[in-house]
Amino acid sequence: MHFKKIINNTLLRLIIVLGFSLTAFNIHAFNGGGSSKFSMPKHDFANGSVNNQPITNMDDLMFRQPNPNVNVNGIGIFVYDGMFSLDALGPYQVFKTAALNAFFIAKKKGPVTMSNGITINVDKSIDDVSKLDVLLIPGGAGGTAMQTIDPEVLAWIKQIDQTSIFTTSVCTGAWILGAAGLLEGKDASTHWYRANEMLTKFGADYTGKRWTRDGKYWTSAGVTAGLDMSLALVNHLFGKEYTQAVMLDMEYDPQPPVKGGTPKKSAPIIAQLMQDMYDFFLINFVNCPLGTPGACLFN
Amino acid sequence: MHFKKIINNTLLRLIIVLGFSLTAFNIHAFNGGGSSKFSMPKHDFANGSVNNQPITNMDDLMFRQPNPNVNVNGIGIFVYDGMFSLDALGPYQVFKTAALNAFFIAKKKGPVTMSNGITINVDKSIDDVSKLDVLLIPGGAGGTAMQTIDPEVLAWIKQIDQTSIFTTSVCTGAWILGAAGLLEGKDASTHWYRANEMLTKFGADYTGKRWTRDGKYWTSAGVTAGLDMSLALVNHLFGKEYTQAVMLDMEYDPQPPVKGGTPKKSAPIIAQLMQDMYDFFLINFVNCPLGTPGACLFN
Incomplete structure (x- = not known):
């Protein structure tokens, strides 16, 4: 098989849009090029699911892809010391694979160390960001409890929520949304640990679901549920086939080795x-x- | 409910062993203490599955936990520029939650930038590590191809493999194991992309399974399959109940929003x-x- 020097323009656009995870590869074909000369079709980011017809050709697939011109403010993932790494890094991977503009935001710029010791450098602080299309709050244990009593963090979350299209949390990140007063009267998911007691404090109802959507508020169960919720958000925005493309990239056909993952399914x-x-x-x-x-x- | 100042010693040991993900919490109860005064039961790390009887009490659970005195050299995850982040960070989270000694190793110490832009600092180089109980090689695209032609990396992997208890890969990490000559005549899994062609080059047979165990070689399908394989390894070593504890911590009861994740399950x-x-x-x-x-x- 020979290298396809000549490929059709639609495939090239797919490569540019979906090819983020491959950017470390040295592609000579791209030298002197760039994505700016390819115009993307318009997409209504806010409404999502505008077209649930199955995709039958490449142009249809293109239409489902995110339009960077609409998705200006992107998906901000708030990170903090002591958070569970996968709560943030799982959804981040999903969003990046879906070619969405996802990035991390911390209270202060600089290193953030997660509960398992992974340290990432964050170059955006809450002072830099006043508007987001999507806010995602990951969970944790003690580090999360600290956020629920931090007035600056809570004020920033409330501000972002005023204009966000989706306000979301993974795991005990719901404790932070709750402490900010955003889950009052809402159905919500969170990590199973004393979920009823915690959500009741915030005036929310624990659904026990993998993820819960109540208006613009999307909340997920613990840690790995962030993968499912972020894929569900991609599905909501761009439809099943586009989501399947992302899931194929990540080969997301999970097969846990034993039954478990919830208290009821465990010994x-x-x-x-x-x-x-x-x-x-x-x-x-x-x-x-x-x-x-x-x-x-x-x- | 009052804070349990008095808890039994077995629970305290569980807290110390499993409590890694909670270490950011400021535990006054631990001041002046430390885990050194708690002796851990012996466990045969190499054989795994020594006891498949169900756990019925706390002492049984303790017996299944890893013994740091056996697990001296730990689980080394080889990382490199351009790798897929979840390939490494998913298993890392599983191993850390299971209280195993997992850490990252790069060709050179310093920052490693993954394909999605996440940068982590790595403080161990291949020159520092000559022996590992478990080696895990994550995948990627172009960055992975580069590793398959790096003689220093391949020589190091072969050296580690000589004394490893398990040699493992996630996703296209199998290309690197294959290039090192370690999959010759073996059954293996890898990312679905041209999996047959790639594994045939290395003299291996593609099983199409979520993960494949052939002797001490464990290989998984793409990206998210690393979660399942690392949980399967925990299950192999410590049994179902201990694995359930890890899965509960991560609330790993996956529910993808749409059918997909493999070519056959996708449009x-x-x-x-x-x-x-x-x-x-x-x-x-x-x-x-x-x-x-x-x-x-x-x-």
Whole structure:
């Protein structure tokens, strides 16, 4: 088989749009080129699902792709010390594979160290960002509890939410949305750990679903559920075939080695032990009334 | 509910072992303490699955946990520019949650930038590491092709493999294991993209499975399959209940929003378009004979 020097323009556009994950490859064919000369079809980012007809040809697929001219402000993922890495990095990978403009934002620019020790450098602070199409808040344990009592963080989230198209959380990130007052009267998902007690504090109803959509608020269950929710968002925006393209890139056909992943699907003693373990770290936070000064959490 | 100042010793050990993901939390109870005074039961890391009896009490669970004294050399994840982030960060999260000693190794110390732009700092080089219990090689596209023609990287992998307990890959990481000559005559998994052609070059048989175990060689399908394979490894070592504890922590009960994730489960036109897109970047590499100098890949 020979290298396809001549390919059709539609495929080339697909390559440019979907090819983000391949950019480390040294493509001589692109030298002197650039994506600016290819005009993208318009897409209504806000409404999503504008066209649920199956895709039958390349031009249809192109139409489903994001339009950078609409998606100006992009998808901001708020990151903080102590967060669970996959809560943010899973959705980030999904959004980047879908050629969406996803990036990280921290309270201050600089290194952010996740609970498992991974450190990333963040070049946008909350002072730099006043508007986002999509806000995503990842979860964690103690680090997350700290965000729920940080007035600057909560004020910024409320500000972003005023004009966001979607406000979303993964895992216990819902605690932060809740502390910002954004889940009042809403259905929501969160990590299973004392989910009912926590969401009740925020005036929200725990659905127990993998992810929950209530108006513009999308919330997911713990950690890995962020993958499913972000794919669901891609599906909502661009339809099934485009989502399948992203899932193929990530070969997302999950097959857990054993039954589990929720308390009900696990051996009762394991679910109890895990809850006891989390209690050791978090029960004071769970029992603190909403809006309590930080001292309450740690005594 | 009051904070459990008095908890039993077994639970405390569980907290110490499994509590890695919570370390950002400021635990006053641990001040002046430390895990050194808690002795861990012995565990045979090499054999795995030594006891498949169900766990019925806390002491049983403790027995399944990793013993840091056996797991001296840990789990080394080889990282490189252009790799797919989740290939490495997914398994890393699984291993850390399972309290295993996982860490990153690069050809040279310093920043490694993944295909989606995430940069991590790596503090171990291949010169620092001559032995590993488990080696894991993540995949990618062009960046991965570069590794397959890097004699220093391949020599290091062969050296590590001589004494490893498990040699593993995620996604197109199998191309690197293959280029090192380690998959000759083996069954293997890899990313679906031209998987048969690629594995045939290395003398391996593509199984099409989510992950494949052939002796000490474990290989997985693309990107997200690394989560399933690393959980399967935890399951192999420590049994179902311990794996369920890890899966509960990550709430790993996946529910993709649409059917897909493999070419067969996707719309035919999408699978074809994705293959065409990869071909644009990689077909020359696919067609290069094994061991070809780098120039062949990029012309």
